[in-house]
Amino acid sequence: MDFRSDTVTKPTDLMRQVMAEAIVGDDVYGDDPTVNDLEQWSAKRHGFEAALFTTSGTQANLLALMAHCERGDEYLCGQQAHNYKYEAGGAAVLGSIQPQPIENNPDGTLDLAKLQAAVKPDDSHFARTKLLSLENTINGKVLPLSYLAQARQFVDKNGLALHLDGARVYNAAVALEVDIKEIAQHFDSMTICLSKGLSAPIGSLLLGNHEFIAKARRLRKIVGGGMRQAGILAAAGKIALTEQIEQLKQDHQNAKSLAYALNDIDGFDVNTKYVQTNIVFAKVSPSIDLEHLANQLKADNIIISPSNPLRFVTHKDIDHSDIETLVTKLKAFTTAL
Numbered sequence: 537m538d539f540r541s542d543t544v545t546k547p548t549d550l551m552r553q554v555m556a557e558a559i560v561g562d563d564v565y566g567d568d569p570t571v572n573d574l575e576q577w578s579a580k581r582h583g584f585e586a587a588l589f590t591t592s593g594t595q596a597n598l599l600a601l602m603a604h605c606e607r608g609d610e611y612l613c614g615q616q617a618h619n620y621k622y623e624a625g626g627a628a629v630l631g632s633i634q635p636q637p638i639e640n641n642p643d644g645t646l647d648l649a650k651l652q653a654a655v656k657p658d659d660s661h662f663a664r665t666k667l668l669s670l671e672n673t674i675n676g677k678v679l680p681l682s683y684l685a686q687a688r689q690f691v692d693k694n695g696l697a698l699h700l701d702g703a704r705v706y707n708a709a710v711a712l713e714v715d716i717k718e719i720a721q722h723f724d725s726m727t728i729c730l731s732k733g734l735s736a737p738i739g740s741l742l743l744g745n746h747e748f749i750a751k752a753r754r755l756r757k758i759v760g761g762g763m764r765q766a767g768i769l770a771a772a773g774k775i776a777l778t779e780q781i782e783q784l785k786q787d788h789q790n791a792k793s794l795a796y797a798l799n800d801i802d803g804f805d806v807n808t809k810y811v812q813t814n815i816v817f818a819k820v821s822p823s824i825d826l827e828h829l830a831n832q833l834k835a836d837n838i839i840i841s842p843s844n845p846l847r848f849v850t851h852k853d854i855d856h857s858d859i860e861t862l863v864t865k866l867k868a869f870t871t872a873l
């Protein structure tokens with residue numbers, strides 16, 4: 537039982553089957569029918585003109601930032617944004633693009649007045665503000681649809697583009713019980729990770745208009761992301777987007793029941809208001825030695841990352857009985873203190 541992330545999900549039997557049978561070609565020549573199908577189908581499905589299959593979510597975000605911004609431009613984002621905090625500064629390293637982070641509100645949104653104040657005037661002292669990048673879900677929290685509409689108005693008013701790091705955007709759509717297009721419609725570009733809760737082994741998608749995706753395709757080649765018989769992976773990606781969405785509902789229910797159970801254990805405190813999808817953050821009392829806890833759990837084949845707050849991620853390879861087992865072990869650990 538691996539609670540560290542939904543990236544640990546193994547491909548489904550159906551994925552392995554379609555991977556074995558996938559018709560492939562050299563995708564750098566544009567010759568892989570399975571990649572072409574995934575790109576064309578997913579563009580249409582999400583309401584964009586075009587799509588690009590990438591090696592990872594990090595690569596998809598990097599290509600998006602570099603396709604929207606030139607050297608000396610900047611993008612607005614959250615302090616907690618994955619493409620600011622957790623992608624090794626790629627946009628700055630490889631694109632000479634400056635991030636302008638804004639503190640995230642507790643619900644994950646970015647204050648539009650603060651964003652407005654951060655937009656630079658056209659003046660030779662300043663970087664050129666080109667883009668607002670949002671993330672949904674962010675730390676498991678869902679951005680409200682009304683906020684997305686306001687963010688769209690904000691970028692239109694300021695002549696910026698709007699990007700969504702949608703690594704877990706399907707978790708947001710499932711939680712809101714809306715079609716994915718309800719979210720996607722507000723954005724000029726969007727990424728989707730196929731390899732998290734959706735359980736494909738490898739791969740993400742970048743979506744946008746024809747011109748943007750053509751630019752991103754060239755950039756993908758620059759960073760060594762041109763893959764050859766990638767249809768083997770794309771085949772699993774299509775299953776992720778067709779067969780695995782339903783599973784997310786169960787993951788969300790499991791996260792909720794874990795959150796409530798944790799609140800019944802001494803030393804664990806979860807703000808259940810923010811357990812909206814498949815991620816649970818628990819504040820842990822200093823009386824609990826997290827390294828020791830992680831080692832104890834490991835002996836029972838339960839894997840967690842010892843950090844405070846302690847993050848638990850639910851996914852298809854964790855079922856409800858696994859949640860019960862974890863809770864029982866945690867109770868035993870804390871009562872023994």
Ligand SMILES: *Cc1c(COP(=O)(O)O)cnc(C)c1O
Nearest residue numbers: 592593594595618671701703729
């Ligand atoms: C995981 C994640 C990414 C990066 O995806 P990788 O495929 O791990 O590179 C980007 N953004 C968010 C919000 C993520 O959770």
